[in-house]
Amino acid sequence: MAEKKMNFEQAMDRLDEIVRQLERGEAPLEEALSLFEEGTKLVKKCSAQLERAEQKVSKLLAGPDDTVQEKPFSGEAQE
Known part of the structure; x- marks a missing residue:
C-alpha cells in the first residue's frame, strides 16, 4: 500500500509492524x-495528521444565557 494513500490508522498499523x-x-x-526511513516518514505523517485534527477539535460549553458557545479544545479536562 502506498504511503500517501494510507489513512491514519493504516499508517499507525504499518509503523507498529516496522517497529516489531x-x-x-x-x-x-x-x-x-529502509524500514527506519519508512518509519520516520510515517511518524511525521501521523504527527501532522494529529496536529490538524487537534486544530479542528472544539469543545462546546453552555453560555450564561443557555446558548451554546464554541471554545477551542485545550486538551485538559475542565469541571
Missing part, C-alpha cells in the same frame, strides 16, 4: 535502514 521488525533485529542492514 526492527526490534527482532533479523533484517539485514540495508533493509533495516
